[in-house]
Structure formats: structure tokens, C-alpha cells
Amino acid sequence: MTAPVSLSRLNHWFGTYQALDDINLEIAAGEYVTLLGPSGCGKTTLLSVLGGFIAPSEGSVMIGGRDMTRVVPAKRPTTTMFQDYALFPHMSLRENVGFGLRMAGMGRAERDRKAEAQLSLVGLGDDAGKRPHELSGGQRQRVALARALAVEPDVLLLDEPLGALDLKLRRAMQDELKAIQRHVGTTFVHVTHDQEEAMAIADRIVVMNAGRIEDEGTPARIYRQPASLFAADFMGEMNHIPVHVTEHGVETPFGRLQLPAPRRGAATLCLRPEAIGTTDAQITLGPARVRDAAFFGTHIRAHLVPDAAPDLVLIAHLPPVDMPAPDDVLVISAAADTISVFAKEP
Amino acid sequence: MMRLLPWMYLAVAFVFIYLPVATLVLFSFQDGQLPVPPFNGPSLRWYGDVLGDSRLTAALINSVLVALGASLIAVTLGFLAAYGLARHVLPGSALIRALLIAPLTVSYLIVGLGLLIVLTQAGLGLSLVTAGIGHVVINLPLAFAIIFAAMGAQQQNAERAARDLGANEMQVILLVTVPMLAPAIGAAFFLSMTFSWDEFIISFLLTRFDVTLPVEIWSMLRSGLSPRLNAIGSLVFLVSIAVVLTLELFVFRKRRS
Amino acid sequence: MTTTGQRAQGWGFVAPALLWTFAFFIVPFIVMGAMSLATLDGRTLIWGLSFQNYAELAEKRFLWRAIVVSLEITLTVTVVSVVLAYPLAWIIAFNVPKRWQRLALLLAILPFWTSYVVRSYAWLLVLARDGVVNQTMLNLGLIAEPLTLANTRFATVTGFVHFFVMLLTLTIYANLVQLSPNYRRAAQDLGASAFQTFRHVILPLTLPGIVTGAFLTFVLCIGDYVTPQILGGNTELTVPQVIMVQLGRRADFPLAAALAIVLMGIVTVAYLAAARWLRLDRI
Numbered sequence: 001m002t003a004p005v006s007l008s009r010l011n012h013w014f015g016t017y018q019a020l021d022d023i024n025l026e027i028a029a030g031e032y033v034t035l036l037g038p039s040g041c042g043k044t045t046l047l048s049v050l051g052g053f054i055a056p057s058e059g060s061v062m063i064g065g066r067d068m069t070r071v072v073p074a075k076r077p078t079t080t081m082f083q084d085y086a087l088f089p090h091m092s093l094r095e096n097v098g099f100g101l102r103m104a105g106m107g108r109a110e111r112d113r114k115a116e117a118q119l120s121l122v123g124l125g126d127d128a129g130k131r132p133h134e135l136s137g138g139q140r141q142r143v144a145l146a147r148a149l150a151v152e153p154d155v156l157l158l159d160e161p162l163g164a165l166d167l168k169l170r171r172a173m174q175d176e177l178k179a180i181q182r183h184v185g186t187t188f189v190h191v192t193h194d195q196e197e198a199m200a201i202a203d204r205i206v207v208m209n210a211g212r213i214e215d216e217g218t219p220a221r222i223y224r225q226p227a228s229l230f231a232a233d234f235m236g237e238m239n240h241i242p243v244h245v246t247e248h249g250v251e252t253p254f255g256r257l258q259l260p261a262p263r264r265g266a267a268t269l270c271l272r273p274e275a276i277g278t279t280d281a282q283i284t285l286g287p288a289r290v291r292d293a294a295f296f297g298t299h300i301r302a303h304l305v306p307d308a309a310p311d312l313v314l315i316a317h318l319p320p321v322d323m324p325a326p327d328d329v330l331v332i333s334a335a336a337d338t339i340s341v342f343a344k345e346p
Numbered sequence: 347m348m349r350l351l352p353w354m355y356l357a358v359a360f361v362f363i364y365l366p367v368a369t370l371v372l373f374s375f376q377d378g379q380l381p382v383p384p385f386n387g388p389s390l391r392w393y394g395d396v397l398g399d400s401r402l403t404a405a406l407i408n409s410v411l412v413a414l415g416a417s418l419i420a421v422t423l424g425f426l427a428a429y430g431l432a433r434h435v436l437p438g439s440a441l442i443r444a445l446l447i448a449p450l451t452v453s454y455l456i457v458g459l460g461l462l463i464v465l466t467q468a469g470l471g472l473s474l475v476t477a478g479i480g481h482v483v484i485n486l487p488l489a490f491a492i493i494f495a496a497m498g499a500q501q502q503n504a505e506r507a508a509r510d511l512g513a514n515e516m517q518v519i520l521l522v523t524v525p526m527l528a529p530a531i532g533a534a535f536f537l538s539m540t541f542s543w544d545e546f547i548i549s550f551l552l553t554r555f556d557v558t559l560p561v562e563i564w565s566m567l568r569s570g571l572s573p574r575l576n577a578i579g580s581l582v583f584l585v586s587i588a589v590v591l592t593l594e595l596f597v598f599r600k601r602r603s
Numbered sequence: 604m605t606t607t608g609q610r611a612q613g614w615g616f617v618a619p620a621l622l623w624t625f626a627f628f629i630v631p632f633i634v635m636g637a638m639s640l641a642t643l644d645g646r647t648l649i650w651g652l653s654f655q656n657y658a659e660l661a662e663k664r665f666l667w668r669a670i671v672v673s674l675e676i677t678l679t680v681t682v683v684s685v686v687l688a689y690p691l692a693w694i695i696a697f698n699v700p701k702r703w704q705r706l707a708l709l710l711a712i713l714p715f716w717t718s719y720v721v722r723s724y725a726w727l728l729v730l731a732r733d734g735v736v737n738q739t740m741l742n743l744g745l746i747a748e749p750l751t752l753a754n755t756r757f758a759t760v761t762g763f764v765h766f767f768v769m770l771l772t773l774t775i776y777a778n779l780v781q782l783s784p785n786y787r788r789a790a791q792d793l794g795a796s797a798f799q800t801f802r803h804v805i806l807p808l809t810l811p812g813i814v815t816g817a818f819l820t821f822v823l824c825i826g827d828y829v830t831p832q833i834l835g836g837n838t839e840l841t842v843p844q845v846i847m848v849q850l851g852r853r854a855d856f857p858l859a860a861a862l863a864i865v866l867m868g869i870v871t872v873a874y875l876a877a878a879r880w881l882r883l884d885r886i
Contacts, residue, residue, distance in 0.1 A: 434613025453826025
């Protein structure tokens with residue numbers, strides 16, 4: 001049970017506020033896609049449009065080749081796993097998971113059997129008689145997943161499904177979600193504001209901002225070569241270095257660099273903290289004075305003031321071996337393929 | 347001394363609160379014509395007298411019927427209105443809410459008087475039905491307010507999930523909304539029953555031949571103090587607190603655990 | 604997202620309650636307003652736009668007096684009830700151990716469930732000339748002659764206060780326990796005495812609850828017929844009693860309607876006076 005989704009030229013306004021701005025997106029059958037962005041970026045609105053809870057002002061939603069733009073949620077081949085799970089508190093887990101099958105007119109014996117099978121899939125096979133309030137947060141999340149999957153939807157929509165869980169459990173559930181998705185083969189569309197979650201789980205990430213799609217692609221591609229400054233910043237910590245693009249190349253405080261660059265004029269050069277190192281790389285940044293450094297386990301996070309640009313403070317993630325002291329001087333450099341340059345917004 | 351003060355206040359307050367009730371119950375066992383000291387007895391003659399009084403038992407049955415009918419209508423209408431207002435965007439919904447709550451801010455006497463004037467002008471007779479109509483007027487705002495306040499985002503999300511899983515509007519209401527709101531609906535019904543059961547002035551103004559229990563007690567009162575009144579008052583009290591304690595012990599306690 | 608169909612469906616849900624309220628509350632209310640402007644010629648009713656009934660209120664001393672009596676009784680009851688209930692709610696909330704609080708509260712409001720008519724009657728027994736209070740005091744030698752307690756304003760006020768102390772204890776208690784104990788701790792931590800904590804922290808925080816309870820007391824008290832009729836005797840009448848007299852003896856519906864309108868006017872004024880602190884949505 002899986003289907004491709006095709007969104008074309010979606011626009012939506014809440015009053016005068018434009019929540020979706022010309023969204024075009026193709027999702028393949030069986031793909032795991034995350035919609036990533038800050039709150040208010042339109043990702044939840046887009047999910048609601050997919051689920052049928054909001055009819056878009058303009059544009060169309062095709063699921064499995066059929067136009068679903070104005071079809072009510074009950075009649076769509078989609079189910080939603082809600083942020084607060086929306087489990088029915090007065091029903092047992094079995095009744096919760098079997099609810100959609102009951103609505104479809106399935107007899108009790110068969111739907112109980114199916115519901116229990118679904119519960120087993122998420123590791124709660126022995127708890128079918130319990131009520132939602134007897135469960136932990138992580139268990140509730142699994143029931144919500146089982147309930148949404150029980151009706152065998154073509155597309156499963158997940159609205160910040162892991163938002164209420166603590167960090168450790170969230171990481172464990174990410175792996176589990178991914179495994180279940182591989183097992184059932186359903187198309188998953190997952191909304192989150194956590195870029196680590198998006199990277200951990202998605203085949204493809206769609207970065208959204210102000211109702212628009214800023215970038216879409218594999219996690220590695222978006223992290224390494226983001227399509228926009230917004231996407232670059234949202235995917236993780238980033239150093240911004242003001243530069244100037246001329247016909248000869250990119251003029252930086254560290255000299256002229258030959259990099260793929262946008263149109264001429266003022267621009268921003270983006271450099272990930274972990275790209276900065278003390279070992280020799282293509283681009284030399286020269287000596288830099290350590291302002292402070294902190295131990296993070298996997299790396300040492302240091303603030304560095306390069307001699308070539310004393311107004312600049314660079315954040316660097318250094319290998320967790322030697323702890324530099326304040327005022328130490330390090331000679332730093334960066335790899336060329338980790339750098340992106342974006343034109344300044346006019 | 348300062349540490350004892352609160353407990354002394356508590357004791358005095360409880361004496362004040364229980365003085366009339368204790369007097370009422372004690373002298374319902376009076377063996378004599380007057381429910382005042384000295385106490386002779388105990389005797390159950392007034393209870394026998396009261397239970398054998400067909401007018402009183404008829405009034406009691408009338409009261410139960412009016413309370414049940416008025417509460418069922420008030421809770422049903424209140425629930426539907428709350429659902430409509432909480433789940434649908436309606437123009438002027440603030441005004442509708444204010445209108446539905448309005449009878450709560452007006453004395454029962456005025457509600458009863460207004461209805462009495464209309465009914466007499468329209469030439470319609472007074473009966474238990476007209477009293478019941480008045481009771482719905484005063485109970486509807488309460489039922490609506492209680493149920494409306496209970497309609498939170500949690501139910502709304504559950505209803506959305508149910509629709510997503512293929513439930514139609516009727517199934518959503520019966521299988522999700524009503525069961526989830528059962529505590530609020532129950533509370534509204536219970537409160538409505540209590541108010542209706544105890545209501546005097548509207549019943550007094552709007553009934554004629556068949557009357558409710560408070561009205562019957564009122565007419566007994568005209569003939570002065572009597573242990574009969576003590577007996578019927580004690581019985582009503584006993585039944586009421588039995589209901590309250592049962593609810594407290596079995597319904598509300600269970601809900602909290 | 605709201606379609607016309609959904610909106611129509613929403614109206615469908617609201618309509619029954621709205622129609623009921625309209626037919627049996629709004630319409631009677633309008634008719635009552637019209638009635639207050641009608642006059643009575645012998646026993647025939649003459650509809651019109653006369654303010655004769657309202658003029659009578661100012662002219663006839665017993666009508667004017669009823670309004671004053673009602674206001675005096677209601678204000679006394681409201682103030683006394685709040686003053687007595689607050690400490691009781693406080694003690695239950697802060698002196699009674701947690702596990703006994705619910706029981707204490709339940710006991711404090713249990714007589715609430717005596718029938719309303721019977722409750723006033725029970726006070727009549729207590730306060731009667733040969734009732735419990737007089738007999739006890741005579742036996743203790745505190746008084747030589749029985750006091751006249753029943754059929755007085757004192758009796759009316761006592762009956763009312765008994766009822767409203769229970770109601771207010773419940774609402775004020777609910778207010779007190781929902782305050783975070785950290786307010787008290789913080790105030791005391793910053794050097795406030797117990798009284799200062801109460802005066803500057805707890806009282807302002809519970810004021811909306813108190814005003815709401817007091818307003819409720821005012822409204823229920825001023826519109827009540829039963830308590831003054833049973834306990835107050837016939838020396839002075841309240842507005843509801845006068846209304847009932849007009850209905851019964853003289854069938855003077857226009858004057859009764861005018862009095863009802865005045866009663867509503869008083870409640871409206873009280874509402875406006877209290878509006879700043881009222882939280883009617885929290886009742």
C-alpha cells in the first residue's frame with residue numbers, strides 16, 4: 001500500500017497571511033520525506049493540505065495519480081499521526097487501532113486480529129487491552145503509529161511525531177520509524193523542526209521557510225551544498241564570512257579564492273565549524289588566536305579570531321585531543337568542497 | 347492559643363452549618379405535635395404519616411419526572427450547542443454564547459414571571475410541562491457552559507483523527523465526542539437534576555393542579571410548624587446526600603485515580 | 604477551510620438551544636417589558652406606553668421601602684457571608700491536613716443539599732420562640748425571657764448567610780488551593796509576615812474569585828422569595844415578596860413586571876460595579 005504524491009502550484013492564504021507560496025513537490029511511492037523548517041514556515045499547513053484538513057486556496061494535490069485536492073480526510077488514502085497522538089482515551093489500544101477498520105465496516109473478530117497484529121509490529125502485542133493513559137509517551141507514540149497504519153494507507157503523514165519525547169527516546173524512535181517504514185513500504189511524509197531528526201530519518205529533506213521550499217534533496221547534499229543561505233543555516237551551525245565576488249574570483253579576508261560563486265557583488269561565504277582544522281587543507285586561513293574553547297565529547301568547540309580578519313570570530317569544531325588554552329595561536333585551514341557562497345540579498 | 351484558633355473557628359462554623367439540619371432531623375423523630383424542645387421520642391410515626399400521604403408521594407414522583415425530563419432536554423440542547431460552537435466557525439458566535447448564558451444572570455423569579463405572563467396572555471394552561479419548560483430555560487445555560495468549557499483541543503484532535511480514519515459526523519459524535527465528554531455531560535446532568543429537583547419559585551408560578559415536591563412542602567408550611575415537615579425534609583435530605591456521597595465515592599474518586 | 608455546508612451544519616447544532624432560549628426566555632422577557640408599560644383598569648389590561656407603574660414606585664412608600672429593604676438585606680448578607688466564609692475556606696485549605704481536606708469541604712457544604720424550602724423552615728425551628736436557641740439559652744440562664752428571633756430581618760439574614768457561607772466556602776477554597784504554594788513561600792522568603800503575605804499576595808490573587816462569589820450571592824439573594832417569606836415575617840417586605848403579592852392578591856401583572864424590571868436594573872448596576880474583577884467564565 002503505497003503511492004506517489006504530486007503537489008503542484010499550491011498557494012494558501014489565512015486571511016492576508018500567505019502560508020504556502022507556490023509549492024511544487026514530487027514524492028515517489030515508498031519514499032521517506034521530511035518537511036523541515038522553523039515554526040510558522042508552512043510545513044504543518046502543507047501536511048494539513050496533504051491530509052485534507054485544509055483545502056488549499058490554489059493548486060492541486062494528486063495522490064496515486066488521482067486528484068485529491070477537495071477530498072475530505074476520511075476519503076483519502078492518507079492517514080495522519082498527530083502531534084499529540086490524539087488517541088481515544090476511552091478506548092483500549094485494540095479499539096484505538098481497530099477504529100479505522102471499524103469505520104470501514106470490518107467485523108469485530110477480524111479487526112481485533114488485525115489490530116493486534118499491528119500492535120505486535122510496534123512491540124505492544126501484549127498490551128492490547130490497556131488504555132492509553134496506562135502507557136508511557138513512547139508507547140503512546142507507537143500506538144498512534146499502529147492506528148494510522150492499520151487502515152493500510154498509501155501515504156502516512158506524521159506531524160512532529162517525536163516532539164513530545166525526550167532526546168534519548170527520540171533517537172531510538174527515529175531508528176524504529178525508519179525500520180517500520182522500510183517494512184511496510186508506505187510513503188511517509190514527516191514534519192519536524194529538528195534538523196538532526198530529519199537527517200537521521202529521511203531519504204529526502206524538504207527545507208521550508210516563509211511558505212516556500214528553500215531546498216530539497218538528500219540529507220548529505222543539503223548539509224554539504226545547501227541551495228540557499230537559509231537552508232545552510234538551518235541544517236546546522238555555520239560561520240558567515242563577508243566576501244566580495246569579482247570577475248577574478250571571490251575576494252576574502254584570507255585572499256582570493258577560486259570557488260563556484262553567484263553573481264558579482266557582496267556575498268556571504270559559509271563554512272561549517274567542523275571544516276576548519278589545523279591540518280593542512282586547500283584553503284589556508286592563517287594563524288588565529290583562541291578566544292575560548294569548550295569540551296563537547298565528540299569535539300572541542302572553539303572561538304577563533306583569525307589574524308587576517310580581527311573583526312571576525314570563527315567557530316571551529318576541533319578533534320577532542322588537545323585542549324587549546326585562551327590566547328594560543330593555531331594555524332587553520334579548510335577544505336574547498338565544504339564551502340558555499342551566497343549572494344547578499346539586495 | 348493562636349494555634350487553636352483555626353480549629354475553634356472550624357468547630358463554630360460547623361455548629362452553625364449543621365444546627366438547622368440537626369434540629370430538622372432530630373425533631374422528625376418527635377413524639378408529639380410540635381417539633382420544638384423538649385424532645386420526646388424517638389418515634390417513627392411522622393415518617394409513617396408522610397410515606398402514607400398520597401399527595402406527597404404524587405408530588406415526589408412529579409418532581410422526579412420534571413427534573414428528569416428538563417435535565418435530558420437541557421443537556422441534549424446544551425451539548426449540541428456547545429458542539430456546534432466549539433467545532434464550527436459561526437459568525438456572531440460570541441453573541442450566541444452570551445445569549446445562551448443570559449438566563450443564568452437573571453433571577454428565577456423573573457424567568458418564571460416572564461413565562462407566566464406569556465402563558466396567561468396566550469391563554470395556555472399551567473401544568474408540570476410548563477414548569478419543565480421553565481426548568482430547561484434555567485438549566486440550559488449551565489449545561490451548555492459546563493460542556494462547552496470541557497471541549498478542549500484534546501477532543502478536537504481526537505475527533506480529527508476519527509474523521510481521518512473514516513468516521514462520519516454521527517460516528518464522530520457518538521463514538522468519540524460523547525464518550526470523551528462523558529464526565530462533563532454527567533456533571534451537567536447531575537447539576538441540572540439537582541437544580542430542577544430543588545427549584546421552587548418557577549414550579550410555584552407555573553404549575554396548577556399537579557405540583558412538584560417543593561411546592562407541596564410549601565403549602566404544608568402554611569399550616570405552621572409540624573414534625574411532618576421535619577420528616578419529609580429529613581427524607582429529602584437523606585436521599586440527596588446518599589446520591590452525593592455515592593457520586594463522590596464511586597464516580598469522582600474513580601475519575602481522579 | 605470553512606465551507607458553507609459546514610457552517611449550515613454548525614447552525615443546525617446551535618439552533619435548538621437558541622430557539623428554546625429565544626422562545627421561552629427572550630420573548631417572555633420582551634413581553635414582560637411591554638407589560639411593565641401597560642396599565643390596569645379594574646381587571647382589564649390596557650397595553651400602551653405608560654410609565655405609571657414606574658411612577659408608582661417613587662410615589663408609594665411601601666414599594667420604595669421594599670427596594671431599600673431588599674438592598675439592605677442583600678448587602679448585609681453578601682458582606683457577612685464573605686467575611687465568614689473566607690476564614691473557613693482558608694482553614695480548610697491551609698490548616699486541615701491534605702488528606703482530610705476533601706472530606707472537610709464535603710462536610711462544610713453537605714447541608715447545601717437539603718431542600719431549599721426545608722432549609723428555611725429548619726431555621727424557623729431553630730429560631731422559634733420556643734425553639735432550640737431560646738430553650739438552650741433559657742436553660743443556661745443567659746436570658747430570662749425568650750428572644751424574638753424568628754420573623755425578623757435577623758432571621759432572614761441568618762437563613763441567607765447559612766446558605767451563602769457554604770457556597771462561598773466552596774468557591775473561595777477552589778481559589779485558594781489553585782494558587783501555587785510558591786507564592787506564599789516566595790513572599791515569606793522575601794521577609795513578609797503572615798499578615799503581609801495575606802494582604803499583599805494572597806488577597807489580591809484571590810480577589811477575582813471573591814468578587815465573583817459575592818456577585819453570585821448578590822444576584823441569588825436579591826431575587827429570592829422563599830427565605831424572607833418564611834423567616835422574615837410580615838413587618839417588612841422585600842421586592843420579590845411584593846411582586847408575589849401583586850400576582851396573588853391583586854393580579855396586578857403590570858406592576859409586578861415593573862418591579863421585576865427594577866430588580867434586573869439593580870443586578871445590572873451591581874454587575875457593572877463588579878465587572879472589573881468578575882470572572883463569570885470561571886464559575
